[in-house]
Amino acid sequence: MSSQLETLNSSIDEVAALFDVQLNDAPAPVEEREALKAAPKFGTVFSDHMARVTWKDGEGWTARRVEKYGPLQLDPAAAVLHYGQEIFEGLKAYRHADGSVWSFRPEENARRYIRSARRLALPELSVDDFIGSIAALVRTDIEWIPTGDEAALYLRPFMIATEAFLGVRPALEAEHLVIASPVGPYFSGGVHPVNIWISQDYARASRGGTGEAKCGGNYAASLLPQIQAAREGFDQVCFLDGQADPAIEELGGMNVFFVKANGDIVTPALSGSILRGVTRSSILQLIKDRDINVTEEHITLASLKAMLESGEIAEAFACGTAAVITPIGRLADHDFDVTINGGEPGKTTMDIREELTDIQNGRRPDRHGWLTRLA
Template identity: 65%
Template sequence: MSTTTPTSLSSFEIRPTATPTSDEDRAAALAAPRFGTVFTDHMARISWSEDQGWHDRRVEAYGPLLLDPATAVLHYAQEIFEGMKAYRHADGSVWTFRPWANAERFARSARRLALPELSEEDFLGSLAALVATDAAWVPSGEETSLYLRPFMYASEAFLGVRPSRAAEYLVIASPVGPYFASGVQPVSIWVAEDYHRAGAGGTGAAKCGGNYAASLLPQQEAYALGYDQVCFLDASTNTLVEELGGMNVFLVHADGSVSTPELSGSILEGVTRSSILQLLRDAGHQVHERPVPLTELRAGLEDGSVAEVFACGTAAVVTPIGRLGGQGFDLTVGDGSAGPVTSSVRSELMDIQYGRVADRHGWLHRLL
């Protein structure tokens, strides 16, 4: 359900920075925002200990973290994160998109990584507190937003393989423009058959850094081969399409139906993914969440029964895929350009996020 009034900020103490960014420097940063390179003046933070639970809710100056060399996260990778955006609407208000879904996934990720679960109230409150404090950093240009990065890490200084007895939760924010500076262009995908992102019973369904670290070498190899991104197959059979390093995958068939790999426990349950599933169904498409064999995808591209392929995620929203390659094949998707279904669902989703059309599913949540 959408929320039309800002989340209460009362539980967070605001500790303003002593060195705020000047209006001139902030304006320069907002004029051409680059993804994840410039950050706002503050960060939201909550501490946790086994004895005290969650405590010391505050917004404080953005700055380096002081970590003991024995801090658990540095040795055992016990950490999780989320990615979401705050959107400036035409009336100046600031909204985010389905944050309760991110809060729920954050709690699931915490559970899988043996970290303390954060309540939805604290999760939403931290977003509202940071955005209210750094409201001037929310851009208003076309396809611009304030990217929000909540994360949690094991902060106990202890060398031992057990769950940490202390943790820190933070939210940092970065003004961003379009993920692809040159505009929405079809990307090329290399199918990795020698590497896997995650396996059955692993952490594939959790949003933790280790999953992304595992994707970096095959991504690097894909670049060297002339491809933009890498697609992973399932670890059990090495035959089923799963996801890209950070995005879910959709196939649009020539008959108008749409398929996407089913959630198997090794695929991240994307908030953008579930939103697109709903929008496609609203538009009358038959949508199938099911296993997608690579052989089926290849055959569909060769005979034209697969007309479009696209990827989706918070950062890039919806990205058309124009080329799919792998060991022994190099195929063009359709005519190599963004197809009508891909373009339509991308436009509709962004129109909802920016408040340009009615939010009929109650997905928007007001922050300011």
């Protein structure tokens, strides 16, 4: 059964109806839209509309609307451009076999959006408005949702500080927007393991910083290490916590899990500088459902190296909204280089990935009430 979203004060229909829909006067021609949906590239093609809500100090959130997708008009002194006051989220809308459209745990994204806003001193958007803005946009651009294995409409809610001023204080004006991009399978040609470089030169975030918030600065900080890893022949970077005895935290945009040879599974414990991944928490539940022993631990780099070199770790994978679950085939840094499971996807990894994607796409029962119908 689907979630009834006890966090919503009103039904999704009621909340979505609050958004004034102003249709695009020049939408993409049907033939062009269908061609783009047939071969979508992640984050490069966008639907005809975007959802938007405006906030001003003293007035709150007003002017809920869906409008034509297009450039934003910002004053050169807008706070977001100078002080990085912005946050974002990422989730998907899935078309099921009967034509209905669903999202996966959107209330969790809404709660994380609230936490991120609080950390960045931005106004907090209610769960109602967050899910309502998504539903309003999806219903308007429902024809942009692709079909096929692991195809979906990727949704990007984001909030920016728009007040024009130069001064270090929270902005008094902001905008919440949602844009949508049709996407296909993250891996073309099937799921394949990625090679991960462990960075000891750069940290993604620090204790007391913004690591737990989903904000652009965290991702900007990961780009230079990513470039360096690519030069070494690696796909992604795994970051450490920057302490004297460094511990594993997460990749630039994904959480990480390790499957031991005895079947147990371990993942880094949330520390305040690790993103609280919605996919991560869902995987933890699915592992527990299988009666597999799973623990959240402080995993030092030294202990990880010892487990890898002794063969105690049999599989490793990363997880996030875009790729769902990504097998890790190789881990390395300046001091070691270990291939995991012969560089092939592990059985446990792929079994959990299949179960999770089946739930998201309506192919398996939703035992935990994670799915919410949008249209």
